Amino acid sequence: DAEITQSPRHKITETGRQVTLACHQTWNHNNMFWYRQDLGHGLRLIHYSYGVHDTNKGEVSDGYSVSRSNTEDLPLTLESAASSQTSVYFCASRTSKNTEAFFGQGTRLTVV
Amino acid sequence: DQQVKQNSPSLSVQEGRISILNCDYTNSMFDYFLWYKKYPAEGPTFLISISSIKDKNEDGRFTVFLNKSAKHLSLHIVPSQPGDSAVYFCAARPNNAGNMLTFGGGTRLMVKP
Numbered sequence: 001d002a003e004i005t006q007s008p009r010h011k012i013t014e015t016g017r018q019v020t021l022a023c024h025q026t027w028n029h030n031n032m033f034w035y036r037q038d039l040g041h042g043l044r045l046i047h048y049s050y051g052v053h054d055t056n057k058g059e060v061s062d063g064y065s066v067s068r069s070n071t072e073d074l075p076l077t078l079e080s081a082a083s084s085q086t087s088v089y090f091c092a093s094r095t096s097k098n099t100e101a102f103f104g105q106g107t108r109l110t111v112v
Numbered sequence: 113d114q115q116v117k118q119n120s121p122s123l124s125v126q127e128g129r130i131s132i133l134n135c136d137y138t139n140s141m142f143d144y145f146l147w148y149k150k151y152p153a154e155g156p157t158f159l160i161s162i163s164s165i166k167d168k169n170e171d172g173r174f175t176v177f178l179n180k181s182a183k184h185l186s187l188h189i190v191p192s193q194p195g196d197s198a199v200y201f202c203a204a205r206p207n208n209a210g211n212m213l214t215f216g217g218g219t220r221l222m223v224k225p
Contacts, residue, residue, distance in 0.1 A: 043156070
């Protein structure tokens with residue numbers, strides 16, 4: 001079955017370190033997204049991509065970057081992790097025309 | 113400034129009764145609305161949606177109502193079941209952007225047996 005997977009599921013890192021969260025989908029969806037979930041804020045968009053080599057900034061993109069070298073993967077990189085980036089991160093994907101997005105199971109990141 | 117708001121962070125309902133979750137929005141360009149359900153340690157899953165050309169959409173026990181003049185939508189669950197206990201997110205999409213979804217803060221629903 002097609003799916004979207006995130007790794008790792010849990011990560012603890014130190015302030016200032018570079019961290020990369022992986023997202024892989026097997027639906028061949030063009031659109032991929034990264035959100036963070038924080039209490040009281042719901043899901044906020046970090047970065048998104050409409051296809052290979054396309055990346056765009058979302059609402060809370062500062063301190064994050066993404067790259068899209070193929071259709072299946074959209075890794076999220078925290079260049080220099082900060083305590084404010086402690087959160088649960090969700091990757092999502094969808095077809096170009098379908099508004100419904102499918103989410104991964106999430107990565108809980110703790111920056112100490 | 114939150115464009116999509118869920119003013120009730122939590123809601124407790126007895127099994128078998130109706131659950132009503134509310135969502136307000138401010139952006140008049142939103143033309144498509146969705147509800148997602150999220151269990152602990154899982155990603156959100158799509159539940160039901162409604163286009164701005166409609167005022168009601170029903171799928172089994174779940175019905176979404178849209179009041180465009182009030183910029184308000186609600187999700188009704190009848191009858192509520194303990195398995196419905198989860199966090200529910202309202203989301204909206206504007207008609208002038210790249211189909212980006214804006215989410216509300218979520219409402220935690222607890223259905224008591």
